Amino acid sequence: MTPEPPGLSGVPGPPGERDAPGGRRRADGAAPSSPAPAAASPSVPPPRERGLSPLGWRLFAAFVLVALSSVAVLTAAALVGTGRGLSETRQADRQQAAERAAGAAAAAYARADGWSGADLGPARAVAEAAGARLVVRDEDGQVVAGSSGTGQGRPGAGPAGTGTPGTGTPGAGTPGQGAPGQGPPGQGPPGAGTTGTPGATGTPGATGTPGATGTPGAGGGGTGAGTGAGAGAPRASASVAVEGRTVGSATLVFAAESASAARRIAWGWIAAAAATALVVALAASWFVTRRLTGPVVRVARTARAIAAGERTAxxxxxxxxxxxxxxxxxxxxxxxxxxxxxxxxxxxxxxxxxxxxxxxxxxxxxxxxxxxxxxxxxxxxxxxxxxxxxxxxxxxxxxxxxxxxAAALSLHPADTDLAGLVRAVLADREAELRSAGLRVRTDLGTRPVTVRADAGRLHQAFGNLLSNAARYCRPGDTVEVTVGTGGGRAVVEVSDTGPGIAAEDLPHVFDRFWRGKSGNGVSGSGIGLAVVRELVAAHGGTVRVASPPSGGTVFTVSLPLPGGRGG
CATH class of the missing domain: 1.10.287.130 (Signal transduction histidine kinase, dimerisation/phosphotransfer (DHp) domain)
Known part of the structure; x- marks a missing residue:
């Protein structure tokens, strides 16, 4: 028995007994060349981690910072806006009250035909209903009337009230009427009687005490008839006009503002909304962070598993x-x-x-x-x-x-006329095609089709396609080569009327060492079409194969045109 060649023991037998790559039984044999690698079974993805990765924590911190800043800015803006809105509303109410008081004062002025004797009671009632003091001035700015205020402001600087001095009535004393003395007649010589003592003069009546000078008017914090007001107290003024003529002004002086109930309620709602928004923002930040980092972490974990040898991860x-x-x-x-x-x-x-x-x-x-x-x-x-x-x-x-x-690393591209290149390839393969008994037809167009390519490499690819047709076609079959453009690409088709390729074999045509069922008894190693695919791909092109059930095979090579030109 002949021994095995050195270094090749255990290698399967001759060409009739080997498989195509991937475990497919070769057309002319039975036994596989080597055990096909086990199919990659779907791996079960690792369980999700509950915590966050370092990248996740950094993203979460960034989201939280943005959320806090946004909530703080919006809360401040809401507080300021609410405060200003309430203040403007209150000021508008004050102004309306001042205008009503001015209208009442104008009516009183018109009835009395002047400020003297004018009944400002209705105007004071309007002021009291608004919780303010009324100060009415004439057209010269002199205070005509003021009402008691209940404000807690600082003492005002109003002028002192002027009291009317009292006028005492002098007392009128009644003169005394002394009766003349009646002495008995003298017995002696006549003498004069003693004159009676005159009555005492009446005491004059006491001079009346002058009236006390009026007490100066108290400010906003006191009760008095003065017109002074606290410096910080809000006020509203309106002109008093009678028959189109301004005769004075009415000013309502209100108590100093404090935090109103409306403002407290508004600020409470704003605080609650800010807290809710912050909680929602934190929850959304956590969710988004996990959604962003989870896939990245799992891809990184899978990459480490593959690097460790787990090819199915x-x-x-x-x-x-x-x-x-x-x-x-x-x-x-x-x-x-x-x-x-x-x-x-x-x-x-x-x-x-x-x-x-x-x-x-x-x-x-x-x-x-x-x-x-x-x-x-x-x-x-x-x-x-x-x-x-x-x-x-x-x-x-x-x-x-x-x-x-490795063609992509060693290409020498230049402007190449594709039609001229195909014509040269046909000339080189003419003897081979003629010896195979094939007829050749061409349609290379009338205009040059220029591509940026390595002419030598494309010559090799098209030559392999023609050699493949010469090996597998029958004598008398026809090979047709066409060159054209379409969709911004140059297109070369090599078709034949040969026996064609079985549908189940088409996906493997460009595999290395694969020759299919029709390759039995045909010379060649099954590498030529694999070379075509690599060379075309190196030029940024594609190569496809089609074989209709009626027979024949069409190889289509598509190459990019410079600038995407093409009809």
């Missing part, structure tokens, strides 16, 4: 907007990484298999010659030579694929 975050897109993009990247790793493993197995067949044949043939079991005739040497050529083709194809995958 996925974040699977169901979040709206950009965070959900981040999670889905990360999971898609993880899937691509898993597929790339699986593809790498399959590639290693496929390369080992492709190399094993010619190496095993060479080894067996050489051992037979060495052991003298066969003669080194030309036919046997030619067979060994063919195996070495096959080995060289495989190595060359692998080198070509590697170069194609």
């Amino acid at each position: 996925r974040s699977r975050v169901d979040a709206p907007g950009e965070l959900g897109e981040l999670s889905r993009a990360f999971d898609a990247m993880a899937d691509d990484v898993a597929r790339a790793e699986s593809s790498r493993r399959n590639l290693a197995a496929d390369v080992a298999h492709e190399l094993r067949t010619p190496l095993a044949a060479l080894q067996a043939g050489l051992e037979e010659l060495r052991d003298g079991l066969v003669e080194p005739d030309p036919r046997r040497l030619a067979g060994l030579h063919d195996q070495s050529l096959r080995l060289g083709r495989i190595v060359g194809d692998l080198a070509e694929l590697s170069a194609a995958e």
Whole structure:
């Protein structure tokens, strides 16, 4: 029994017994080349953390700061606005009361035809109903009348009241009427009688005491007839007009303002609303912080798990907007990484298999010659030579694929006429197509289609498409190549009337080493179309394949036009 070639023991058998990448059974064999990697089972996402991450705490602190600032500013604005609104409302009420008092004073002035004798009682009643003192001045600014106030302001500076001096009536004394003395007649010589003493003069009446001078009017805090008012007391004035002529003014002096019940109620509601808004803001900040940081934390945890070797870990975050897109993009990247790793493993197995067949044949043939079991005739040497050529083709194809995958790093783009390039490729492949018995038709247009590309790389891609048609089409089939533009892109189609590709094989056409059911007995390593895909992608283009049930295959290459031109 022929021993295994060094380093290839355990590698599956010849080409009739290997799978396509991904575990699909190859068209011409049965046994898989290597165990297909287990499908990535959906991982169960880790449980959510109850607390916040450091980023979460920083975001939460920022949200809380913004919430506190907003509530503080809005509360201050509400307090100031409410205070000013209440003050303006009260001042408007005061002004209306002053105008009513001025109207009553004007009516009294008109009835008395002047301020003397004017009955200002109605005006005082209006002032008292408004809780104020009334001060009426004439047109010269002299105080005509003032009413008692009950304010607690500081003593006013009103002028002193003027009392009327009392006038005493002088007493009128009654003169005394002394009776003349009546002495008895004298017995002697006649003499004169003694005159009686006159009556005492009456005492004059006492002079009346003058009236006391009037007491000066008290200010806003006292009770008196003065007109002074506290300096900080609010007041409202209105002109007293009679028949269109201003004859004075009426001023209502109110008690000094204190915190009103309305203001206390308004401020209480504002404080309650501010506290409620703050609580809601804190709750919303906590919720939003968790919603923002949760997906990021889970993606980071999943990334660490993948880096640790758990290739099936996925974040699977169901979040709206950009965070959900981040999670889905990360999971898609993880899937691509898993597929790339699986593809790498399959590639290693496929390369080992492709190399094993010619190496095993060479080894067996050489051992037979060495052991003298066969003669080194030309036919046997030619067979060994063919195996070495096959080995060289495989190595060359692998080198070509590697170069194609790295093409984006080594492109030398320049303005290239796509129609002219396709014409040159057809000229180079003419002998190959003719030997395969194929007819060629072209529609390259009348105008040049210019793209920014590496002409050598595109020449290689289009050449592979034509070689693929030459290998798989039957003699007498037709290959048609068209060049055009559409949607701002240059489009090249390579179609044929060959047997076509089965629907289940279409997704694998561009896989490495894949040749499908129709590849049995067809030369080639299954790398050519993979090279086409890599080269077109390196130019920012796409390549698609379609095969209708009626037969035939269409490869469509789309390349971007400079500046998005195209009809």
